[in-house]
Amino acid sequence: MAAISRDELQGRAQTVRGLVDPSVLGPTLMHEHLLWDIRTPAMQADPDQGPEIALCNCWQINYGTRKALSNYVFFDREVATDEVAKMRTAGGQTVVELTVGGLKPDPLGLVGISEATETHIVMGCGHYVDEYQDPANHDRDIDDFAAEMVAQIREGAWDTDVRAGIIGEIGCQSPWTDLEKRVMAGALIAQGETGAALNVHPGRDPDQPQEVAEFVAARGGDTSRLIISHIDRTIFDDERLFRLADSGCVIELDLFGQEQAHYPLNLKIDLPNDAERLRWIRRLIDRGHLDQIVISHDICYRTRLTCFGGHGYGHIFENVVPLMQRRGFTQAEIDRITIETPRRLLTFV
Numbered sequence: 067m068a069a070i071s072r073d074e075l076q077g078r079a080q081t082v083r084g085l086v087d088p089s090v091l092g093p094t095l096m097h098e099h100l101l102w103d104i105r106t107p108a109m110q111a112d113p114d115q116g117p118e119i120a121l122c123n124c125w126q127i128n129y130g131t132r133k134a135l136s137n138y139v140f141f142d143r144e145v146a147t148d149e150v151a152k153m154r155t156a157g158g159q160t161v162v163e164l165t166v167g168g169l170k171p172d173p174l175g176l177v178g179i180s181e182a183t184e185t186h187i188v189m190g191c192g193h194y195v196d197e198y199q200d201p202a203n204h205d206r207d208i209d210d211f212a213a214e215m216v217a218q219i220r221e222g223a224w225d226t227d228v229r230a231g232i233i234g235e236i237g238c239q240s241p242w243t244d245l246e247k248r249v250m251a252g253a254l255i256a257q258g259e260t261g262a263a264l265n266v267h268p269g270r271d272p273d274q275p276q277e278v279a280e281f282v283a284a285r286g287g288d289t290s291r292l293i294i295s296h297i298d299r300t301i302f303d304d305e306r307l308f309r310l311a312d313s314g315c316v317i318e319l320d321l322f323g324q325e326q327a328h329y330p331l332n333l334k335i336d337l338p339n340d341a342e343r344l345r346w347i348r349r350l351i352d353r354g355h356l357d358q359i360v361i362s363h364d365i366c367y368r369t370r371l372t373c374f375g376g377h378g379y380g381h382i383f384e385n386v387v388p389l390m391q392r393r394g395f396t397q398a399e400i401d402r403i404t405i406e407t408p409r410r411l412l413t414f415v
Contacts, residue, residue, distance in 0.1 A: 168198030211252025
């Protein structure tokens with residue numbers, strides 16, 4: 067298949083089934099995983115992958131008291147299709163799927179889910195954090211990473227002709243490794259050559275989102291098209307939150323549905339619940355940052371799917387939007403966060 071040109075991309079959104087007019091995207095989840103493997107190499111090598119997940123053990127698994135490495139891997143296309151269909155029934159129309167290099171992306175699986183559910187799926191590209199990457203990446207330079215991401219958008223990704231429609235989630239950690247910085251620098255070059263938005267997975271340190279924003283700005287990147295994910299597990303004070311918003315980047319709160327304070331990936335912090343997430347959003351709106359907010363669930367555990375007792379991809383549309391309405395959010399504010407800002411970001415410039 068011939069490469070798609072920058073002119074063909076401009077003003078359009080690119081889904082796994084091809085280019086679309088951005089006006090058709092509708093209510094959008096900006097950060098999800100539909101088919102994934104987030105186990106580290108060490109986890110994958112562990113002979114004890116844990117028990118089958120059932121209603122009688124999903125709480126213990128979620129709370130970290132029951133080992134279940136199998137919770138972190140999911141490639142059942144039929145079940146994924148059913149889960150996305152439930153989201154469609156709840157009112158969602160588009161899913162941004164950010165399973166990238168190191169997490170075993172399945173582009174053809176995404177095409178099948180999209181076709182079966184009539185859902186727009188926008189696929190990411192690039193690489194996750196250092197420890198997940200192919201060891202060969204340590205010998206690659208910035209330009210090589212940039213060329214790879216450009217090709218993933220213009221030609222096809224992961225040995226298929228399925229094209230990505232966004233860059234990321236580009237993985238970072240704290241401290242930020244040299245390899246991750248090279249991938250990020252390559253992503254910025256690719257962004258400049260394609261006009262795509264860029265999504266970043268920051269390290270679990272409250273100052274790293276700001277470090278990323280400053281890295282992007284210092285290299286001439288467009289911070290208005292920089293989405294920094296997982297803010298609701300990273301920043302917990304208004305000073306840092308507002309400083310980051312002042313950089314012009316998009317603030318992504320993407321752990322909606324995680325209602326418990328326990329966060330096994332960082333036991334030093336307490337996760338907010340959905341009501342507290344909405345209070346953060348209200349403070350950002352009141353300060354003038356309505357155009358810089360997107361939301362999602364970042365589902366990457368089986369136990370968050372409805373078939374395993376979780377909230378599923380429909381939660382924001384079924385439960386969070388009504389909560390926003392009860393808490394005084396206007397329909398215009400809700401539409402900006404769930405439809406208009408995602409549409410802006412997913413439109414190539």
